[in-house]
Amino acid sequence: MKKLFALLCTLPALAGCMSSVNTTEPLQPSASPQAVVDKRVITDPGLDNAAQVTGVYSSTGPQGFLKVELRVQNQTHARQAFSYRFAWMDQNGMTIDLPTATAIPVTLEGRETTALVAMAPTPLAKDFRVTFFPAK
């Protein structure tokens, strides 16, 4: 009886932590972006679970600016917060200093996918790196 009572007390608390989403999209998407083969360095598996990169895509516009999109999914069933920051490199691999560089906060519901989009600050930017931070 005591165990049943404890279970009944715990269930609503657990349900409060769960917040996952349902999604709908075309079975055959008409547009297919150019995928980028990426390299990942994972030092925090928990953060990787909260913000797992499922695809990296890029395109270059008429004026030569690189546009990058990362599809990120929260692999858990609970709401997760994290932040990310893009860094851009020129053709020599040197980092381009940016006045707007900042860690951008994101919150994802359980199993939710989002797109993190960034534009190169100059046509000279040829490569990029994305750093993920755990929520404070």
Place this chain on the structure above:
Amino acid sequence: MRKLLVSLFPAACAVWLAGCGTDAHYVNASGNQVVTTVGEVNIQDFANAADAMTRSLIDREINTGDLRSGAPGDKALLAISLIKNETGEQFDTDLLVKKIRVALLQTGKVYATTTGGFGGPEDPLAAANQSNSRRPDYTLSGKIIESRTQSGNLRQSAFVFQLSLTSAANGIAVWEDEKTIVKQGTRPAVGF
């Protein structure tokens, strides 16, 4: 002995409280260690909004080659118009605008003027010595709005950054965007 202990008590408390403090230290301005508060626009919020606005401007106007210059063969010239702070807080809107200007100059596709703008020239000496002035092709204007709400102990502040890029020749807004930053926090049950 008792008297000695009583007399030392305030000093001991002061030492103990001082021990709770954190030594002043530097943090990375673009990292995630900067302080976040609910009722104010923090430095990272300006950077976040400037980043979103710059990205949008590059994506929709600069990368497409849609920005036109009045001087053939030259880059488009941008002037800063009125950026209103409609929040309850006092801050210099250059915390937002300067970041956008620097980022736009970095694209290598536009110029910005420091001798013409709303509220007078940013560089009065350059304005006084200017031999021939070029009229700006575009003006950047905008507004920062705040909306606060509270539910129980939970406080929420929403800061809305609105910007417009207007063609100076005909007054048509060629680009507009809005970035909303929402922050929540609980009011402490005890304390200030």
